[in-house]
Amino acid sequence: MTANSDPIAVLGGGSFGTAIANLLAENGQSVRLWMRDPDQAEVIRNQRMNPKYLQGIQIHAAVEPVTQLQETLASCSLIFVALPSSALRQALQPYSAQLTHKMLISTTKGIEAKSFKLMSQILEEIAPQARIGVMSGPNLAREIAEHALTATVVASTDEALCQAVQQVLHGQTLRVYASPDRFGVELGGALKNVYAIMAGMAASLGTGENTKSMLITRALAEMTRFAVKLGANPMTFLGLAGVGDLIVTCTSPKSRNFQVGWALGEGLSLEEAVERLGEVAEGVNTLKVLKQKAEELNVYMPLVSGLHAVLFEGRTLAQVIAALMCAEPKTDVDFISLAGF
Numbered sequence: 628m629t630a631n632s633d634p635i636a637v638l639g640g641g642s643f644g645t646a647i648a649n650l651l652a653e654n655g656q657s658v659r660l661w662m663r664d665p666d667q668a669e670v671i672r673n674q675r676m677n678p679k680y681l682q683g684i685q686i687h688a689a690v691e692p693v694t695q696l697q698e699t700l701a702s703c704s705l706i707f708v709a710l711p712s713s714a715l716r717q718a719l720q721p722y723s724a725q726l727t728h729k730m731l732i733s734t735t736k737g738i739e740a741k742s743f744k745l746m747s748q749i750l751e752e753i754a755p756q757a758r759i760g761v762m763s764g765p766n767l768a769r770e771i772a773e774h775a776l777t778a779t780v781v782a783s784t785d786e787a788l789c790q791a792v793q794q795v796l797h798g799q800t801l802r803v804y805a806s807p808d809r810f811g812v813e814l815g816g817a818l819k820n821v822y823a824i825m826a827g828m829a830a831s832l833g834t835g836e837n838t839k840s841m842l843i844t845r846a847l848a849e850m851t852r853f854a855v856k857l858g859a860n861p862m863t864f865l866g867l868a869g870v871g872d873l874i875v876t877c878t879s880p881k882s883r884n885f886q887v888g889w890a891l892g893e894g895l896s897l898e899e900a901v902e903r904l905g906e907v908a909e910g911v912n913t914l915k916v917l918k919q920k921a922e923e924l925n926v927y928m929p930l931v932s933g934l935h936a937v938l939f940e941g942r943t944l945a946q947v948i949a950a951l952m953c954a955e956p957k958t959d960v961d962f963i964s965l966a967g968f
């Protein structure tokens with residue numbers, strides 16, 4: 628891997644930002660990892676660890692923890708954004724001038740509540756002159772940090788941007804695939820978090836393997852149906868950022884959304900489950916906005932409605948399961964006729 632001359636910025640000192648910063652550094656890049664908390668930056672500088680978010684992982688010497696956002700943005704032309712969706716707009720809006728002509732890659736898997744905008748759409752709004760892409764896929768931060776063999780997708784219609792990301796991130800343990808479907812790739816990453824909560828709940832209640840498979844497959848059908856209604860290409864959902872990410876988050880106890888679901892299955896309230904996690908679980912907010920949007924667009928999403936009923940409408944899981952199982956029979960794959968078979 629050849630080193631890029633400019634340093635690369637990673638915004639967000641949580642688990643994903645740290646994991647990506649480390650990979651970039653291992654590939655020979657010099658990296659500025661921006662975080663808002665000076666104490667956290669000091670700990671990383673001194674201990675070469677990020678104990679709060681990635682306990683036990685050594686931080687590469689070429690990762691420089693920084694807290695000055697304006698300077699960081701000014702000094703880097705390639706910028707990975709790994710902030711929670713609730714923070715992204717507020718954190719970057721004041722710096723739109725510094726983002727002009729930069730390559731901005733969102734790794735954030737969430738949807739803005741009021742606008743139903745994806746993070747790359749917010750970046751586009753804040754920095755209309757920037758070059759925008761997203762990165763998404765089955766990418767548990769800890770596994771990336773521990774060098775588990777992993778694949779991800781960089782998506783943008785800007786081919787040179789995709790190649791730039793492939794050049795700096797592709798390595799011994801990470802394969803980076805490109806896609807022109809930014810919207811589909813990003814939407815897949817945001818939607819699957821909701822179903823991971825459901826899967827975590829099901830797992831903690833000891834459901835059978837048939838049930839787990841049914842949940843994941845019907846989740847894929849439902850999220851694809853929704854995405855198509857918004858104009859996305861259903862084929863993207865057969866890729867790493869669709870079914871790939873859905874599988875990892877719906878089956879892994881390392882997923883924070885899965886962990887929230889697991890805690891709910893154990894009988895904790897949503898507040899208790901989120902509090903116990905202490906990290907970002909984007910699926911909770913996504914569920915709220917998704918339920919509302921599905922109703923507005925008249926898209927049939929029984930799993931989303933069912934989870935929303937349990938989490939926010941006081942229904943019991945038994946009531947929701949009974950209603951789901953008794954619903955009128957449907958077809959298996961919605962898009963067979965579209966594919967021309």
Ligand SMILES: NC(=O)C1=CN([C@@H]2O[C@H](COP(=O)(O)OP(=O)(O)OC[C@H]3O[C@@H](n4cnc5c(N)ncnc54)[C@H](O)[C@@H]3O)[C@@H](O)[C@H]2O)C=CC1
Pocket residue numbers: 639640641642643644662663664680709710711712714717718734735736737766767768769905906907909
């Ligand atoms: N952790 C993972 O395995 C993966 C996470 N992602 C996505 O990356 C995004 C970030 O998630 P994680 O790094 O996992 O979260 P995390 O919970 O590990 O860390 C969140 C970080 O954001 C910081 N933060 C919160 N509010 C902020 C604000 N207003 N300004 C600046 N910084 C702020 C926190 O201090 C913390 O450093 C999420 O959208 C997540 O879905 C994507 C792929 C994998």
Ligand SMILES: O=C(CO)COP(=O)(O)O
Pocket residue numbers: 736764765766767768820823872875876881882883884885907908909
């Ligand atoms: O997006 C992820 C894996 O691809 C991480 O999922 P969680 O946010 O649920 O941990």
